[in-house]
Amino acid sequence: MPRHIVCLTFDFDAWSGLVARGLTTPTPVSRGEFGVVGAGRILDLLRKHGLRSSWFAPGIVIESYPKVCERVIAEQHEIGNHGWTHVPPANLSDAEESEGLARANEIIKRLTGKNPAGYRSPSWDISDRTVDLLVEHGFRYESSLMGNDYHPYFVRRGDVIPKDAAPTFGTHTDIVEMPVAWSLDDFPHFEFLRTPTQLMPGLMNARLVLENWIADFDYMKQNFDWGIITYTFHPYVTGRGHRMLALSGLIEDLTRKGAVFMTMEDAANEFRDKAASGDIVPYP
Numbered sequence: 001m002p003r004h005i006v007c008l009t010f011d012f013d014a015w016s017g018l019v020a021r022g023l024t025t026p027t028p029v030s031r032g033e034f035g036v037v038g039a040g041r042i043l044d045l046l047r048k049h050g051l052r053s054s055w056f057a058p059g060i061v062i063e064s065y066p067k068v069c070e071r072v073i074a075e076q077h078e079i080g081n082h083g084w085t086h087v088p089p090a091n092l093s094d095a096e097e098s099e100g101l102a103r104a105n106e107i108i109k110r111l112t113g114k115n116p117a118g119y120r121s122p123s124w125d126i127s128d129r130t131v132d133l134l135v136e137h138g139f140r141y142e143s144s145l146m147g148n149d150y151h152p153y154f155v156r157r158g159d160v161i162p163k164d165a166a167p168t169f170g171t172h173t174d175i176v177e178m179p180v181a182w183s184l185d186d187f188p189h190f191e192f193l194r195t196p197t198q199l200m201p202g203l204m205n206a207r208l209v210l211e212n213w214i215a216d217f218d219y220m221k222q223n224f225d226w227g228i229i230t231y232t233f234h235p236y237v238t239g240r241g242h243r244m245l246a247l248s249g250l251i252e253d254l255t256r257k258g259a260v261f262m263t264m265e266d267a268a269n270e271f272r273d274k275a276a277s278g279d280i281v282p283y284p
Helices: 016-020 026-049 059-064 066-074 094-112 130-136 186-190 206-223 241-256 264-277
Strands: 003-011 054-057 078-081 153-157 171-177 193-195 198-200 226-233
Touching: 003 026, 003 206, 003 264, 016 026, 026 066, 026 241, 054 059, 054 066, 059 066, 059 094, 066 078, 066 094, 078 094, 078 264, 094 130, 130 153, 130 171, 171 264, 186 206, 186 226, 206 226, 206 241, 226 264
Parallel strands: 003 054, 003 226, 054 078
Antiparallel strands: 153 171, 193 198
16 A cells, blocks of 8 residues: 655754854844744644654754753654754764764753654765764664655765765665755755855745645655655744745645655654565665
8 A cells, every 4th residue: 555654854953053154143043043933833733733743953952942842852753863063064073073963862862861763964964974973873764865865775884985986885784864855955945044155045935845845745656655755844944924834735735645744763664664574675
């Protein structure tokens, strides 16, 4: 019987992503802090529809807004590791990445009583040591890579990617990759961002973006008997009124079409079961 899974995921970054870009003046900080307002609206919407979801928050954000994160857990959503700050692992030293991952694990364990099952890197840019750290810390899934769209796969480690020769691929681990895509992320579509060296225009029409998001689910349903699609939202982005209407419309449309909404942990476990039984190819 066909089964089409939707993972609604929320990166509760608050101001951490802006601060990581050097935007530390009051206006960008307040812009990120709107994420507290947006998180409340999103949690209300999810409760209305009886849906569970997965949230990723840097450790400094969990430390700053514990009540929001406590509500996430109280309402049966999942919290995954999103680093300690929002600086991408590829931009950290070995020690900084290792220490930040461990610190984020500690604060999540204090909040939930257990280690997080999943990890998502800030800005979706892992380092060449990240997978080794995830294996060392016992993570069950990872969600930063883009090697597929509707089918998870087991993550490799040890790839060697020269600039002038064919790559040498490493070995597969037991960590499930829950692939993502910038096209299914609210940030590049909606956020206006100006730095001394960059202008990101954003501010696209939410109804048109919604059409694309729905079309990606429709393609999965038309072409695969089983699959998982992951949408990524940021509360300070999607928490704005017209975008909340788009998120509500996405949930309602996909519900009518028979989507099965799951946390990423549960969806990754279903993939594991299918891979173990031979029902699905476990590699991209």
